[in-house]
Each structure stands twice: as C-alpha cells, then as structure tokens.
Amino acid sequence: MEDERAVLGGRKRIDAHLTKREKYIRQFAQRFLSLEGIGVLIMDSEFRIVEISEVICSIFGCKRTDIMEQSVEKWFDSLSLHPKPFDRSLLEGGVFRNRVLNWKRDANNYKLMLDGGVLQHNEAITGAFVLFQDVSHFMSLEEQVRRSDRLKTIGQIAAGTAHEIRNPLTAMKGFMQLLEKSLSERGMSKEQDYVGIMLSEIERVNDLVSEFLLLSKPKEIKRAPIRIGHVLQEIMPMIRNEALLHKVTVLYHPKSELSAILADKEQLKQVFLNLGKNAIEAMTGGGTLIISERHYPHEPDKIAVDISDTGPGIAPDALEKVFDPFFTTKPQGTGLGLSICQRIVHDLGGNIEVASDETGTKFTVWIPYASE
Numbered sequence: 001m002e003d004e005r006a007v008l009g010g011r012k013r014i015d016a017h018l019t020k021r022e023k024y025i026r027q028f029a030q031r032f033l034s035l036e037g038i039g040v041l042i043m044d045s046e047f048r049i050v051e052i053s054e055v056i057c058s059i060f061g062c063k064r065t066d067i068m069e070q071s072v073e074k075w076f077d078s079l080s081l082h083p084k085p086f087d088r089s090l091l092e093g094g095v096f097r098n099r100v101l102n103w104k105r106d107a108n109n110y111k112l113m114l115d116g117g118v119l120q121h122n123e124a125i126t127g128a129f130v131l132f133q134d135v136s137h138f139m140s141l142e143e144q145v146r147r148s149d150r151l152k153t154i155g156q157i158a159a160g161t162a163h164e165i166r167n168p169l170t171a172m173k174g175f176m177q178l179l180e181k182s183l184s185e186r187g188m189s190k191e192q193d194y195v196g197i198m199l200s201e202i203e204r205v206n207d208l209v210s211e212f213l214l215l216s217k218p219k220e221i222k223r224a225p226i227r228i229g230h231v232l233q234e235i236m237p238m239i240r241n242e243a244l245l246h247k248v249t250v251l252y253h254p255k256s257e258l259s260a261i262l263a264d265k266e267q268l269k270q271v272f273l274n275l276g277k278n279a280i281e282a283m284t285g286g287g288t289l290i291i292s293e294r295h296y297p298h299e300p301d302k303i304a305v306d307i308s309d310t311g312p313g314i315a316p317d318a319l320e321k322v323f324d325p326f327f328t329t330k331p332q333g334t335g336l337g338l339s340i341c342q343r344i345v346h347d348l349g350g351n352i353e354v355a356s357d358e359t360g361t362k363f364t365v366w367i368p369y370a371s372e
C-alpha cells in the first residue's frame with residue numbers, strides 16, 4: 001500500500017513535469033495503441049517487443065503478456081511466419097511502406113499492410129515500430145469491382161449472342177419434333193429414341209442460353225419485401241432431396257424475428273439453390289450442410305445467411321477464382337453458378353464472402369434490410 005502510494009505519487013510528479021504538448025502526445029499514444037483499425041508494434045534496439053496492441057494479438061491469436069519482451073524473431077517463429085515480414089535491418093534504417101502480409105488463422109484470411117520506421121533519440125536509433133493495417137476488406141472490395149466489371153463485359157457479349165443462338169435452336173427443335181412424329185408413324189422406334197435424345201440435348205443448350213441471359217441482366221425483376229426465411233423454406237425440399245441422393249445431412253437454423261429484405265424471390269431462390277448445390281456436390285463422401293440465418297451486431301443493416309459444408313474445402317489458389325465466370329473443377333460444370341449468385345446479390349447491394357479450409361467451406365451472403 002505504502003509502495004503503491006509512492007509509485008502513484010511518483011507518477012503524478014512525472015506528469016506534473018510534462019509540458020501540455022507532452023501530455024497530449026502521451027494521451028494520443030495511449031489512444032493510438034488501443035485503436036481497432038490499426039495495430040502498433042514497438043521494438044527496442046535489441047529487436048525485442050516493448051509494446052504491442054491488442055488488435056495485433058487478436059489477429060495472430062497470441063497473448064500480449066506472453067510475447068512482451070520477447071524477440072520479434074522468436075515471435076515470428078512461434079507463428080510459423082515464413083518468410084518473415086521484416087527483420088533486424090529495420091533497426092539499421094531499413095524502413096518500409098505498404099508491405100503486404102497474408103495471414104491465415106482458422107477460417108479467416110487476412111491481408112495486412114505493414115509500415116515500418118525507426119525511433120530516434122539525439123540522432124541515434126533507439127528502436128523501431130511497425131504499423132499493421134488490416135486491409136482484407138478493401139482488397140476484397142477492389143476484387144469485387146474488378147470481377148463485376150468483367151462480368152458486365154461477358155454479360156453484354158452473352159446477351160448479344162444468346163438471342164442468335166436461340167433462333168436456330170427453335171427451328172431445330174420444331175423440325176426435330178416433326179421428324180419424331182413421322183418416325184413414330186412409321187414405327188421406327190429406335191430412330192425415334194435418337195431424336196428424343198437430340199431433343200433433350202437441345203433443351204440443355206436452351207437452358208444454358210437462359211443462364212447466359214440471366215448473367216447479362218435479368219429481365220423483369222420483381223422486387224418486393226420478403227423474409228429470407230420464406231425463401232429458404234421454399235427451396236428446402238429441393239435441397240433435402242439433392243442431399244439425400246448424396247448422403248448429406250441438412251441442418252437449417254431459421255431466425256424468424258429478422259426484418260424483411262427487398263428482393264426478387266425467384267432470384268434469391270436461385271442464389272441459395274446454387275450455393276446449396278455446390279456444398280452438396282463438394283461432399284462426395286457425405287457430410288453435413290448447415291444453413292443459418294444470422295444478424296451480426298457489427299453489420300446492423302444487413303442480414304447474413306451462412307451456407308457451410310463439411311467438404312474438402314477449396315484450395316487457396318482456386319479460392320480467388322471461384323466467382324470467375326467459367327471457373328469450374330467439375331467435369332459437367334459450367335462454372336457459372338457462383339458468378340450468377342454474385343451478380344444477383346450485388347444488384348441487391350449485398351455481397352458474398354467465402355472462407356474455406358480442409359475441414360469445410362462457408363459461403364456467407366449479406367443482404368441489406370429493406371428500409372422502412
């Protein structure tokens with residue numbers, strides 16, 4: 001007690017000696033260290049950690065008190081960070097700006113931007129600091145804009161071509177039906193079967209063309225206030241049926257009290273069907289598909305729907321491409337499913353996120369609530 005009073009008294013005395021400017025700088029430094037958007041790491045001249053903000057500790061999953069006074073190299077080793085984002089050359093003036101560090105922890109992929117500088121006293125370098133900025137969100141926005149531009153171009157080309165493909169298809173279908181009729185009149189059942197196959201193949205091309213058209217710009221969108229739960233409930237029988245065929249268990253967690261969104265029901269069904277179908281197709285040896293509606297307090301204006309599977313996950317290099325039109329790893333896939341989902345959700349002012357590791361994949365669809 002006695003000691004504590006002495007220390008407090010000592011601190012007061014030190015504070016009393018500070019100029020107004022120094023007091024404000026000290027308060028700013030304390031506040032800066034607790035900022036959420038930017039992390040600070042301060043090192044001494046021996047490259048040991050003198051101070052580290054909580055935000056860095058939470059990104060890297062370490063305990064602040066465990067790593068204080070530890071050498072930075074040892075900390076990097078404990079995280080298995082290779083290559084190391086920076087080294088002791090920083091203390092010799094090797095300052096850097098906008099250095100990108102990719103970091104993955106659990107199912108989260110972080111993109112961090114690092115700035116490093118030195119601390120000096122009377123011209124001598126006494127230590128160094130590194131600022132960590134989490135730019136994962138900005139990067140994904142930039143990525144989304146790039147993708148949606150490409151989608152637009154493809155959409156325009158598709159719209160122009162689709163019409164021209166449909167016309168000859170309609171003619172082919174008509175003549176094929178006539179042929180089928182006349183073959184049946186002559187009792188040529190084998191040939192009739194062939195024509196039947198050709199007709200169903202034409203239907204497949206037709207479906208594909210329709211998907212192209214939707215990609216270009218859906219006509220006749222009927223937006224109305226709807227509850228996401230109703231949309232999910234309507235597609236659940238289809239999802240359960242598909243799941244049964246693939247030995248997949250479906251768990252659905254509705255949340256009835258969530259507000260309505262403004263969207264076209266049929267389009268939304270398509271989004272969740274595509275995501276559900278992908279999840280089921282990924283679990284070749286069976287597994288569990290979980291669909292849940294959520295409201296996250298950090299995104300008060302949006303509803304989130306998570307579609308998680310226990311499949312093998314998506315390889316890191318493929319993860320960047322899954323929303324690209326025509327990217328597929330399936331022999332029968334068109335690679336259009338996810339780009340269509342993204343187009344629909346973007347048009348609603350929402351977005352789709354994906355997180356994946358070897359234990360499974362989670363797609364999260366964010367959609368803004370309808371304004372009152």
Ligand SMILES: Nc1ncnc2c1ncn2[C@@H]1O[C@H](COP(=O)(O)OP(=O)(O)OP(=O)(O)O)[C@@H](O)[C@H]1O
Nearest residue numbers: 278279282322328329330333334335336337338361
């Ligand atoms: N839940 C998932 N788990 C693993 N991989 C996935 C998952 N969802 C998508 N993918 C990967 O993303 C690719 C693109 O998906 P997308 O839905 O766009 O096309 P597709 O499923 O291949 O074809 P289509 O939708 O026409 O059947 C898939 O081929 C697959 O490699």
Ligand SMILES: [Mg+2]
Nearest residue numbers: 274278337338
């Ligand atoms: Mg698909």
